[in-house]
Amino acid sequence: MILPRFHVALGLALLSSIPSPAQPWWRGNVATPAEARAQTDRAIGQLNPYLNAIGYAQLTRRAERVAALRTRTDAERRQVEVRQKIKDLVGGIPALSGPVAVQTFPGFDDEGFRIENIVYESAPDYWVTANVFVPDGPGPFPALIIAPGHGAGKSSQYSWGVNFARAGILVLAIDPMGQGERLQHFDPELGTSKVEPVGEHEHANQSALLVSQHIARYWFADGIRGIDYLVQRGDIDPARIGTFGCSGGGTAAAYLAAMDERIAVAAVSSFITSFTALLPGHGPQDAEQTLPGFIAADLDFADWVELAAPRPYAIIAFEEDFFPLVGAQQAHAEAERFYGLFNATDQLKFIRGPGGHCNLGAVSPELLRFLITHLVGPHAPIPALEPRRPTDTDVLNVTPTGQLSTSIGSAIAEDFTRAAAAAIPRLQPFRSVEATAHHRDELRDNLRALAGVVARPGAPAPVVTTDSTASLDTYLLEHLTFASEPGITLPGLLARPHQRGPHPVVLWLDALPLDRIANEPDFQRLAASGHLVLALHPRGVLGEPDPQADRLALGQYMPVHLRAHAVGKTLIGMRTDDTLRAIDWLRQQPDVSPDQLTLFGPGAQGLVALHAAALDDRITAVVIEDTLVSYRAAVAAGLHRNLSEVVIPGVLNRYDTPDILLSISPRPVTIINPANPMGQRMSNADAAAELSAVLATDTNLGQPDRVQIIHRDPRDPRPLP
Incomplete structure (x- = not known):
């Protein structure tokens, strides 16, 4: 609360109204909305600039270190160091190797493609629901791994899955943890999550942090085992696997391209920016996007891009996005120099669009051209994006009940946190x-x-x-x-x-x-x-x-x-x-x-x-x-x-x-x-x-x-x- 700077007379007048100890008063009384707003404004008005100043100093130090890179060997050494830092910050990637356990559920055929519904295991007893959009034909196909944004449902991925499948690209469209059929705290009586679906990431992450973990580790595991699943299908060209997404899906795509070199091409929308541009405004966004000590560890958004060098990579940003466009431009400028150390600046693309967050329709021709060129071939036809909606969104449900917890059961992220704490x-x-x-x-x-x-x-x-x-x-x-x-x-x-x-x-x-x-x-x-x-x-x-x-x-x-x-x-x-x-x-x-x-x-x-x-x-x-x-x-x-x-x-x-x-x-x-x-x-x-x-x-x-x-x-x- 911003305290008034009383004149003495005014202070005496106000303070004379304080009840004597004999008068009843208890903590059931709460601040008025005006008091609460004033207190919040004062606290945030100080704390955010204070924390930002610390962040700016750390980012300046990082920029100096990146600028000192002179050779490809320097760049490759930094990639190794940064990738290990990230693994340490998230508490390691859950270990699971060998053939991917898969369960299949009824799908359906459509014009030019079919949908297979599966669940696969990305960590021990931790299952991922996914729609697989399979093109007509024998393959082998190029493939894309995609995920929806934070809070979005799987139907938001349907149009992309259909269009890419009809262009000859197999699509693995997964539900992120806490979304779709993977609600971690699903309540059958409520018919939704006890903690609100958009907050499931945050809830799980607060517990994980207490045992030196971070929920990004499950994003990594889902994507890495997703690649393993694609490779073991037999109808995929392992050399032509890419990833694409926007917002939370862009986060997943950036993480996967950075952590697994089997990703041949990545297109990341409405995520890549710079903390220099982000801190003055909204600041860090969702829990899965904010690793503890990330800035303090000399890291910035550009590192996600640079970990993918020299592979083809598109940064997609919008003029009115809350992931600031100027930050995306800064990240691109730095990454372009980094790619230059590999003589691969032509592999890095910046796609700028009008409008706000994830306004992908405005950039779809350029986006499709980038992905299809690198996944299908430089002379492949570029189809126009045809908006598609499922006639019934329920057909995209993989499991019989529409939730893993009530269909087959599955561990949740917090089970791993509890196991770590018990140890x-x-x-x-x-x-x-x-x-x-x-x-x-x-x-x-x-x-x-x-x-x-x-x-x-x-x-x-x-x-x-x-x-x-x-x-x-x-x-x-x-x-x-x-x-x-x-x-x-x-x-x-x-x-x-x-x-x-x-x-x-x-x-x-x-x-x-x-x-x-x-x-x-x-x-x-x-x-x-x-x-x-x-x-x-x-x-x-x-x-x-x-x-x-x-x-x-x-x-x-x-x-x-x-x-x-x-x-x-x-x-x-x-x-x-x-x-x-x-x-x-x-x-x-x-x-x-x-x-x-x-x-x-x-x-x-x-x-x-x-x-x-x-x-x-x-x-x-x-x-x-x-x-x-x-x-x-x-x-x-x-x-x-x-x-x-x-x-x-x-x-x-x-x-x-x-x-x-x-x-x-x-x-x-x-x-x-x-x-x-x-x-x-x-x-x-x-x-x-x-x-x-x-x-x-x-x-x-x-x-x-x-x-x-x-x-x-x-x-x-x-x-x-």
């Missing part, structure tokens, strides 16, 4: 203070490396300005602005008792508008009882989501989460930086007691509070409320909500919340209403089971009550000091 050993109880201390030291290194925390306790305090002050009966209420780092200012609300200190301190991290925090009975009680209370909005806080309007899969933090992860940042890490810097400032205040600092964080800020306490021994106690009990629980659950705000790529490979709780020992931690991955309150017993190693260690060390798990009704006071 990670759980924390075991410790029996000595020395072992606990060693674990704490290791955790701090891991936490900084994965969450990306850079602040160090005891650094010079940030610059803080007072925007307004109002005097209440027992304390002053000050609106503050914290300059956490260049480009990042944070609103704060400080209750400072009239009586001289030193005072115990409560640092209150929250997503609620600050004036609403000032109305909280606990805030008022603490301030009136002689505590110095600082309520702070860490960076990027967009306010509390409306549980009725919130989309299960995405959550309001998905766009920020994608942008941050692309440049190697996390919201948890950046907010922990802000918290540590706020403590640096608090410790400099003359009326602060240095050994009485409690950190309180509700919701996602509870995980920020835990991370800060793990790194800063000056925090003497931690209270969290409605906070996810563990990352492992999020992976194990079938569904989760708003996980994007707290995701840390690879976190479960190094640590989880029980590790953090253990590292805070011997300092006390109170967990109020521990939350499951859906944001619902867990039973105290279930939470204790999830944290059993911590509770057992505390018992072994003679402090069995250090971690308290309690239930609180919204009207009850919090157990704050």
Whole structure:
């Protein structure tokens, strides 16, 4: 929220309306739409430029390295390095070799082609539904692998399949994960996905990130095994296999051409651009298109093209696309030089079209000429694109029920995530203070490396300005602005008792508008009882989501989460930086007691509070409320909500919340209403089971009550000091 810069008189008038602690107030009250918009605008208005600046610096470094390539050997060496980087970023490609397992279902014949309906296995027990458009004749045929855009159905591929088949090209048209007949969370009663079909990619990816994986690995596997299937058919020319797609389908085509050299030609539409052009606007798009640390690893969209060099490649871009045309031109210019190192600039084509996203009709003659020339031959006739629609879209359904889950069963991507998490050993109880201390030291290194925390306790305090002050009966209420780092200012609300200190301190991290925090009975009680209370909005806080309007899969933090992860940042890490810097400032205040600092964080800020306490021994106690009990629980659950705000790529490979709780020992931690991955309150017993190693260690060390798990009704006071 953008805090008003009160004149003192206005501040007194507004603050006089704050109810006394005796008046009822509870967190059921939410921000008004205007408050929520103002808070979101302020947060995004700062965070996006901050993250963009990091990305621009990384892209400049990358551009210098690419510009230093001088020979074909240099280019080939970079291809090997980049391909391995990408495999590492996605957690490797699921391994499956040998003959492709295939199941066939009834198809149908049409004029000049027939459709075969199949499913094939691209990873163990992980099946892909596909329509195969087969030309008339004996073959061998050239072939294309195509996929629809994100959210589009298989009928969107029908016209392309028909036209290419009638031109003599066999087409394998697949359903991407989470689309068509491959919904990962299909609910037969709803007749659709529990997480909304367009959000299935995002939902699966948030879980995968926790175990150092990314769902692009399944796009790679689907395409690679698709080539294997085509080759084993016997009616395909293995030297003439291509790929084509637009938007999400363009993503799949770019990935396949980059990761499998058996692709002889690629046409990629409405995907290739540059991050220099993309970041100022929409920024990173869908989950499958945004690999964690991609920009930080010296990568850009042009790398997808350059990995295909010197094979024929067409970049197709549109003047009004949200994948900016200027970025596509930049990628083409760089890739053209890269292709030049192979003496193959004539193999790279740029097709520019009018209109918006995937306006393929306007460029179809040029697109068809490119693909048919390279797949059929330079003298093959180029047919006019004839728009075709199936008379009944149901005929394109491969499986009897129209969904893999209810027809033949299939693993889903999150099954692989759960298997990876299950293979990670759980924390075991410790029996000595020395072992606990060693674990704490290791955790701090891991936490900084994965969450990306850079602040160090005891650094010079940030610059803080007072925007307004109002005097209440027992304390002053000050609106503050914290300059956490260049480009990042944070609103704060400080209750400072009239009586001289030193005072115990409560640092209150929250997503609620600050004036609403000032109305909280606990805030008022603490301030009136002689505590110095600082309520702070860490960076990027967009306010509390409306549980009725919130989309299960995405959550309001998905766009920020994608942008941050692309440049190697996390919201948890950046907010922990802000918290540590706020403590640096608090410790400099003359009326602060240095050994009485409690950190309180509700919701996602509870995980920020835990991370800060793990790194800063000056925090003497931690209270969290409605906070996810563990990352492992999020992976194990079938569904989760708003996980994007707290995701840390690879976190479960190094640590989880029980590790953090253990590292805070011997300092006390109170967990109020521990939350499951859906944001619902867990039973105290279930939470204790999830944290059993911590509770057992505390018992072994003679402090069995250090971690308290309690239930609180919204009207009850919090157990704050």
